[in-house]
Amino acid sequence: VQLQASGGGLVQAGGSLTLSCTYSGSNVRINAIGWYRQAPGIQRELVASRSSGGDINYADSVKGRFTISRDNAKNTASLQMNSLKPEDTAVYYCNVKYSIRKGWDAYGNYESWGQGTQVTVSS
Numbered sequence: 277v278q279l280q281a282s283g284g285g286l287v288q289a290g291g292s293l294t295l296s297c298t299y300s301g302s303n304v305r306i307n308a309i310g311w312y313r314q315a316p317g318i319q320r321e322l323v324a325s326r327s328s329g330g331d332i333n334y335a336d337s338v339k340g341r342f343t344i345s346r347d348n349a350k351n352t353a354s355l356q357m358n359s360l361k362p363e364d365t366a367v368y369y370c371n372v373k374y375s376i377r378k379g380w381d382a383y384g385n386y387e388s389w390g391q392g393t394q395v396t397v398s399s
Contacts, residue, residue: 277301277388281370284393287360291397295355297370297390305382308373309346309353313366313395323368324355337363360397367392 283295295311310325324334324344332344343356353370370390375382 277304277306277372277374277386279370279372279388279390281368281390281393284368284395286396286398289360289362289397289399291360292356292358293360293395294357295368295370295393295395297353297372299351299353299370299372299388301374301388303377304374305377306372306374307385309344310371310373311344311353311355312369312371313364314369314392315366318366320369326353357395360395362397362399365395365397367394369393 278300279297281297283293285293287293306328308325308327311323312320313323314320322335323338324342326332326344326346341359345354369392371387373387375384
């Protein structure tokens, strides 16, 4: 599965940004989508995830401010980020977990990462 992320940029504290991730691949079943971020000197962390069943999880630090969504028709995952804070500054990565379809079944657990997009929030 190939991923292409976009939407990062520079924004003032309190502002908003929307990140998008378009994924492509044949004969796959998407099991979950997620957004991660990594700030300099800090381990990559999960920001938000959404399973194929609709279960959604957010990091405590972004609850109430960020919203993850998926458009199956467009093969796109999005992360709406509101009320941004300087501590949200990081490189954001989209992630897709998937299985390979074969007939009516799907096998294996694989994942792909997008290339990362920089989000900078100024104070």
